[in-house]
Amino acid sequence: MNYKVYFEEAKKVGLEALELYSAKESSLSFSLFRGEIESFQVSDTYSLIARGIYQGKFGYCSTEKKDKCTPKYVVEQIKENASINESKEEAEIFKGSERYHKRKVYNGDYKLIPTEHKIALAKEMENALRKADPRIREVEIEYSEGEEEVCLCNSYGLNLKNHVNSMVYYVCAHATDEDGDTKTGYKVSFTNQFDDFNSEKIVNEVVDKTLSQLGGKPCKSGKYKTVLDKKVAASLLSFFLSSTSAEAIAKKSSMLIDKVGEKIASSKLTIEEKPLAHNMFFRSFDDEGVATMNKKIVDRGVLKTYLYDLKNARKFNVEPTGNSYKHGNGKASVSFVNIHVKPGKKSLEQIFSEIGNGIYITSVEGLHAGMNAQSGNFSLQAKGYMIENGKMGSPVTLITIAGNLFDMIKNIKEVANDAELLSSGFTSCSLYIKSMPISGI
Amino acid sequence: MITKNLARIVLNECLSTGCEFAEIFLEQTESEGITVDNQLVETVTSNTIYGAGIRLIKNLQSVYGYTNDISKKGLMALASSLKKSFDGNQEKECAPIHKVRIKNRHAPKVPYSSVSKEEKVALLKKVAQAMLIDERIVRTIVSMNNETQTVQIFNSNGKEVTDQRIRGRMHMQTVAKDENGIETSHEGPGAQKGMEFFLDENDLVSEAKEVAQVALTMLGAKECPSGKMPVVIGNGFGGVIFHEACGHSLEASSVSKDLSVFSHKQGTQIASNIVSAVDDGTIPGGWGSGNVDDEGNKCKRNLLIKNGILNSYMVDPFNGKRMGASETGSSRRESYRYEPTSRMTNTFILPGKSTVEEMIKATPYGLYAKSLGGGSVNPATGEFNFAVNEAYMIEDGKITYPVKGATLIGSGKDVLMNIDMVGSDLKRAQGMCGAASGSIPVDVGQPTIRVKEITVGGRGGTR
Structure with a gap:
C-alpha cells in the first residue's frame, strides 16, 4: 500500500503531522454441531485508522474504504475534527524510539496444513467427548485461525510492522444428570504451531470440568478461605492494572494516586509486563510507535510504576512506557500486553491441603457489570468447588463472591506455581486469598 | 452499491456447486463521535465501515465470508472460495431480481448532517455543565455518536432490499469521589431518530443532574447485605433482567439446537401468570427497531409470553429450518463482518396494574433495585447475574437507606415464575447486546416489578 499520497494530501490541507495505522487481516473458522460442519467462515479485510495534528490538536478518522478519494477524504475529516478539539494537551505524533527489539513470531506453517485435517481433529475431539460419558449430551467445537499484519507509519518517516497469527480450538461440553441438572464446561486452546494441540489433554480437561460440576448447589453464606483459579485471578488483576493507567491517575479516577513506591499488595504478589517475551503476544512497539520494554509493575507488593502513553508521559514529565494500544477502530488508550504473575513455590494441591476447609472459585461471571473498575468494589456470580479436608470437594454454583479488589490483593496468602499463558495474553497463577465473603444460602 | x-x-457463482440459497449483504456505515471530557472537547472521530458478506446455505450447513473489496473481482474471488465447501452440481439458477420497496418508518426529522459539529458541541457542554451539581463530582464525560448504516441485500430467491438505519446516542457519565471512595453513574439515551431526539424530545439537562445525583447518593451508601430476599426491580433498564434471564434463551440460535432451557416449551407456562412480554422491532424510532431485519425480512411485533405461557420464540430463517418454525423478522448482525442469527430488537415486559408504592408497602424486608447495570447469562443453564447501580433497602414496607455493591443472581426459569407484582409504569431503555452476530443496539424494558425471592450478593453481611 502506498501511503505517500496520504502524506502529500496532508501537507496540502495544512496538517502538521499524520499517523497511519493499517491492519490487514485474514481468517478462517468453522464450527461443528452434532458431528457436522455447521458453519464455515473466511474473511479478508483491511482497515485504516488515521490521526493527524492541525493547529496543535488531534483529529481522528478511520475507514475500510480504499479508493482514489480515500486519502483526500481522510485528511479533510482529520482537519475538520481537529479544528473543534479543545484538548489542553499538546498533540504529539512520535518521531521514533532509538531501538526496537526484533523477533519473528509469525509462523506461516498453519497454511500448509489442510483444512480437512483441522476439521478431522475437531471431529475426533467431538467423538471422544461423546464416548467419554453418557451424561454428555451436546458438544460444541469451534476452530478459528487468522493472521494480522499491522503497519504503523507517520509523516516523520517512522515505519513499523508487526505480523502475528494464531489458531484456536474452543471445545465445550453440555452434561445433564439424572435429576435434569445441566452444566457446561469448556476449554480454549491456542497456539501458532498446529502440532501443539493435544486433543487428548483438551478432551480430558473438558470432561472433568463439565462432569465435576453436576449437582452443584450454593454453599452457606459466610467468610471462606478462598482460592481463585488462575483464570479468575487474571480477570480480576486486569482491573487492578487498569488503575495503574496514568490516564486514570491524571483524571483522578484511580485508587492508586500517589502510591508508586508504596506497598499496595501482599509481598507474595509480583506482576510484570513482558511485551518482549517470546510468545504469540510479543510486541516490539506500541500503537503510537514507542518501543516496548519489560518491566515490573508490582514488585513483592510494592507498586513500581504507572503505565504511560505519550500524552500522559509528557504530562507527568517521564518517559513513555510503551503502553498505548488501540481497541477496535477507536483511539488508542493506556493498556498492556503479555502480563506475567510471578509464580510462587507451592502447588495448588499443597495450598488446598494447607487450607483444609475453604472454597475454590473456578469461574466468575458478569465482570463488566459487577466490578466497579474505579473503586474496585465487586460482587460477582461465581462457581467452583468446596475445599474439604484439604482436597477439592463437592461442586458449588450460583454463589457470589464480593469484596474490594485493592483489599483483596493485600490479603493474598500464597501464589500457586501453576503459571499458564491464557488466551487473554495473561500468564497467570491461582491465588490463595485469606478470607472472602461468599453469599450463597 | x-x-x-x-x-x-x-x-450464480455461489450456486454453482449445489448450495440451495445464497445471499450478499453490502454495507456502508458512516459514523461521527464527539466526546467532551471534563467540559472540554477531547476527541472527534469520523469512521467508515465498508464491505460485503456472502452467505451460502445447504441443508443445515452455512458458509460465510466477508471482504472490504466489493468490486466484481473481490466478490467473485470470495464467492469462488466459499463455494468450495460444497461439491455438488448446480441445482438452481438465481431467480430474476426484484427490488422490494420498503417504507422507512424511522426516518429522522432533523438529520445529523443538518446540525454542525459546533452546535453538537454546545449541546454536549450544556449537558456536561448540568452534571456539576456538587464539588464531589470530579469527572464528567459526555459523548454523542451518530451513525448512518446503508445496507443492500440480494439473495438467490430474487430479492433485493435496500435500507438505511440512522441512529444516535448520548452517553452521560460521571465520577463522584470523597474520602470514602469513588462511585460512577451513567445514562445512555438513544434512538433510531435524528437530532430531534436530543434537541426536542428529551430533557437532557434534568437527566444529567439525575446521573450526578445517583453517583453522590451511592457515595454515602452502605454495603448491600446478602442473602435471599424479595426484590423490587425498577422500570426501564431493569428490563435487562428479562433480556438476560429469558430473552437470550428464547432466541432460535440456542432453542433450535436444544441448547436452551426453553427448548420444546412452547405453549407451556414459563412465567407467573401476570407476566406477558414482547419483542417489538416495529416501534417507530425505537433504538432496536428496523424496517427490515438483516436478511431483508420485515420487522415484527412478536408476543413472546402471554399470561405466563410461552407463545413465540425469536427465529431467523436458518435456525427456523432446524426447528420447523417460520422466521419472525429477528435476523440481525452488527455489520457485514458477522453472519446473521436470531437476536432481540426491543424486548420488554408489558405493563400490569400495581404501583411502585404498593410493591414497596407489600415488602417487609427486601431490596429496591431502582436501576440495574449490565449482566450476563449462560443460555444452557439459564443462570444469570447482574449488577445493581442504584439500590435502597426496604424495611417494614418503607424505603430506608441506599446500598451499594449489590448483585442479583439466579436462574431465568425461577425468577420468571417468582414475579408476583407487575407495575403500570412501562419504560424502555437503550443498550448494546453482544452475542454471536456481534454487538447490536437493543431496547430493554419493563414496568417496575416485584420478584418474591432472588439471591442478592453484597458485602454487607447477612441479616
Missing part, C-alpha cells in the same frame, strides 16, 4: 446484474453473477 452494486448492480442487480453483478449480484446475479455472484449469486
Whole structure:
C-alpha cells in the first residue's frame, strides 16, 4: 500500500503531522454441531485508522474504504475534527524510539496444513467427548485461525510492522444428570504451531470440568478461605492494572494516586509486563510507535510504576512506557500486553491441603457489570468447588463472591506455581486469598 | 452499491456447486463521535465501515465470508472460495431480481448532517455543565455518536432490499469521589431518530443532574447485605433482567439446537401468570427497531409470553429450518463482518396494574433495585447475574437507606415464575447486546416489578 499520497494530501490541507495505522487481516473458522460442519467462515479485510495534528490538536478518522478519494477524504475529516478539539494537551505524533527489539513470531506453517485435517481433529475431539460419558449430551467445537499484519507509519518517516497469527480450538461440553441438572464446561486452546494441540489433554480437561460440576448447589453464606483459579485471578488483576493507567491517575479516577513506591499488595504478589517475551503476544512497539520494554509493575507488593502513553508521559514529565494500544477502530488508550504473575513455590494441591476447609472459585461471571473498575468494589456470580479436608470437594454454583479488589490483593496468602499463558495474553497463577465473603444460602 | 446484474453473477457463482440459497449483504456505515471530557472537547472521530458478506446455505450447513473489496473481482474471488465447501452440481439458477420497496418508518426529522459539529458541541457542554451539581463530582464525560448504516441485500430467491438505519446516542457519565471512595453513574439515551431526539424530545439537562445525583447518593451508601430476599426491580433498564434471564434463551440460535432451557416449551407456562412480554422491532424510532431485519425480512411485533405461557420464540430463517418454525423478522448482525442469527430488537415486559408504592408497602424486608447495570447469562443453564447501580433497602414496607455493591443472581426459569407484582409504569431503555452476530443496539424494558425471592450478593453481611 502506498501511503505517500496520504502524506502529500496532508501537507496540502495544512496538517502538521499524520499517523497511519493499517491492519490487514485474514481468517478462517468453522464450527461443528452434532458431528457436522455447521458453519464455515473466511474473511479478508483491511482497515485504516488515521490521526493527524492541525493547529496543535488531534483529529481522528478511520475507514475500510480504499479508493482514489480515500486519502483526500481522510485528511479533510482529520482537519475538520481537529479544528473543534479543545484538548489542553499538546498533540504529539512520535518521531521514533532509538531501538526496537526484533523477533519473528509469525509462523506461516498453519497454511500448509489442510483444512480437512483441522476439521478431522475437531471431529475426533467431538467423538471422544461423546464416548467419554453418557451424561454428555451436546458438544460444541469451534476452530478459528487468522493472521494480522499491522503497519504503523507517520509523516516523520517512522515505519513499523508487526505480523502475528494464531489458531484456536474452543471445545465445550453440555452434561445433564439424572435429576435434569445441566452444566457446561469448556476449554480454549491456542497456539501458532498446529502440532501443539493435544486433543487428548483438551478432551480430558473438558470432561472433568463439565462432569465435576453436576449437582452443584450454593454453599452457606459466610467468610471462606478462598482460592481463585488462575483464570479468575487474571480477570480480576486486569482491573487492578487498569488503575495503574496514568490516564486514570491524571483524571483522578484511580485508587492508586500517589502510591508508586508504596506497598499496595501482599509481598507474595509480583506482576510484570513482558511485551518482549517470546510468545504469540510479543510486541516490539506500541500503537503510537514507542518501543516496548519489560518491566515490573508490582514488585513483592510494592507498586513500581504507572503505565504511560505519550500524552500522559509528557504530562507527568517521564518517559513513555510503551503502553498505548488501540481497541477496535477507536483511539488508542493506556493498556498492556503479555502480563506475567510471578509464580510462587507451592502447588495448588499443597495450598488446598494447607487450607483444609475453604472454597475454590473456578469461574466468575458478569465482570463488566459487577466490578466497579474505579473503586474496585465487586460482587460477582461465581462457581467452583468446596475445599474439604484439604482436597477439592463437592461442586458449588450460583454463589457470589464480593469484596474490594485493592483489599483483596493485600490479603493474598500464597501464589500457586501453576503459571499458564491464557488466551487473554495473561500468564497467570491461582491465588490463595485469606478470607472472602461468599453469599450463597 | 452494486448492480442487480453483478449480484446475479455472484449469486450464480455461489450456486454453482449445489448450495440451495445464497445471499450478499453490502454495507456502508458512516459514523461521527464527539466526546467532551471534563467540559472540554477531547476527541472527534469520523469512521467508515465498508464491505460485503456472502452467505451460502445447504441443508443445515452455512458458509460465510466477508471482504472490504466489493468490486466484481473481490466478490467473485470470495464467492469462488466459499463455494468450495460444497461439491455438488448446480441445482438452481438465481431467480430474476426484484427490488422490494420498503417504507422507512424511522426516518429522522432533523438529520445529523443538518446540525454542525459546533452546535453538537454546545449541546454536549450544556449537558456536561448540568452534571456539576456538587464539588464531589470530579469527572464528567459526555459523548454523542451518530451513525448512518446503508445496507443492500440480494439473495438467490430474487430479492433485493435496500435500507438505511440512522441512529444516535448520548452517553452521560460521571465520577463522584470523597474520602470514602469513588462511585460512577451513567445514562445512555438513544434512538433510531435524528437530532430531534436530543434537541426536542428529551430533557437532557434534568437527566444529567439525575446521573450526578445517583453517583453522590451511592457515595454515602452502605454495603448491600446478602442473602435471599424479595426484590423490587425498577422500570426501564431493569428490563435487562428479562433480556438476560429469558430473552437470550428464547432466541432460535440456542432453542433450535436444544441448547436452551426453553427448548420444546412452547405453549407451556414459563412465567407467573401476570407476566406477558414482547419483542417489538416495529416501534417507530425505537433504538432496536428496523424496517427490515438483516436478511431483508420485515420487522415484527412478536408476543413472546402471554399470561405466563410461552407463545413465540425469536427465529431467523436458518435456525427456523432446524426447528420447523417460520422466521419472525429477528435476523440481525452488527455489520457485514458477522453472519446473521436470531437476536432481540426491543424486548420488554408489558405493563400490569400495581404501583411502585404498593410493591414497596407489600415488602417487609427486601431490596429496591431502582436501576440495574449490565449482566450476563449462560443460555444452557439459564443462570444469570447482574449488577445493581442504584439500590435502597426496604424495611417494614418503607424505603430506608441506599446500598451499594449489590448483585442479583439466579436462574431465568425461577425468577420468571417468582414475579408476583407487575407495575403500570412501562419504560424502555437503550443498550448494546453482544452475542454471536456481534454487538447490536437493543431496547430493554419493563414496568417496575416485584420478584418474591432472588439471591442478592453484597458485602454487607447477612441479616
